[in-house]
Amino acid sequence: MTTELSPDMFAPECPTRQVPLRIGDKWTAMIVLCLEDGPRRFGELLVPLPAITKKVLAETLRAMERDGLVTRTEFPANPPHVEYALTPLGRSLLTLIDAARDWCAEHLPELTEARRAYTSSFSAASKIS
C-alpha cells in the first residue's frame, strides 16, 4: 500500500543470485512488485531497478506481456508515453512472491550460515593441504 518507488527499494546485490528461488527470469518478480500499486511507465520502472538496463527491461516486459502478466498501453499524448499494468494473472503471482519472501525471511539466515560454514571448512581444508 505505502510502498514507494525509490532507488533503494531493492538491495544493490540482486537477491535472486543468492536465494534459491526465482520467479521467471532475473527481474520478473521485482517488476511485479513495482507494479503492485498501479501502472507505471517505462522510465518509472528504471528508477527503482538501477541495475537493469533498458534493453533487459524491454525484453522482460515483452516476455511478461506475452505470458499475460502485464498489459502495455501506449498514450499518444504529448509527449507520448507507455504504461505497464499488472493483469489479474500477474497479480496472482504476488501471493507466490510473498510466500517466497516469507521463506527467505524465516530461513535465509540458516542457508547463509550453512554456506559460510561449508566454504570456511573447505578453505580451511585447502590451507592444510
Added chain:
Amino acid sequence: MTTELSPDMFAPECPTRQVPLRIGDKWTAMIVLCLEDGPRRFGELLVPLPAITKKVLAETLRAMERDGLVTRTEFPANPPHVEYALTPLGRSLLTLIDAARDWCAEHLPELTEARRAYTSSFSAASKIS
C-alpha cells in the same frame, strides 16, 4: 506419502523451462521432491530424473549440501554407497514448492493460452507484412 519414484514421475519436458518459477537451479526442486519420502542413493535419484546427467546431479547435490538443504552420508559397506537426505531446512522448501505447484495448477493454463494467443497473433501479423 504415496509418491513413488518412477521414470515418468516428471514430464520429459522440463517444467522449469515453461513455468515462471524456479526453486534454485534447474533440478533442485525436483530433487527435493524425490527426497521427500526418505533418503535416496545417488543412483536412485538418476532413475526418476532421466534427463539429468551424473555430472549435473553431482553438482546440484553438492550445492544443496553446501546450502544445508541435504546431507550426504557414505556407507562403507560392500559395495559402498552414498545416501542423500533432506535436512529440516531442505524440507521447509516443500511448502514453497507446493505453493508453486498450486499456482501452476490454477493459472498455468491461462499463461499457456496467453502465450499461444500472443505468438499466433504475431505470426499472423508477420504473414500480413
Added chain:
DNA sequence: ATCGCCGGTTTCGTTGCGGTAACCAGACCC
C-alpha cells in the same frame, strides 16, 4: 537547426548454466 525527452533498438561481448562423452578408483567376480 538543434536540443532534449521518451521509449525503445542495435551491436557486440561476456558469463555461466547446463549438456556430452570419456575416464577413473576401489572392490568383488570369474
Added chain:
DNA sequence: GGGTCTGGTTACCGCAACGAAACCGGCGAT
C-alpha cells in the same frame, strides 16, 4: 586379466541470459 557395479571426475562446448554503450525517430521547445 577382463568385466561389473557404484559414485563420481575431467575436458570440452553450445546456447541463452545478461550487460555496456551507442544509436534512433517522433515531437515539442528554444
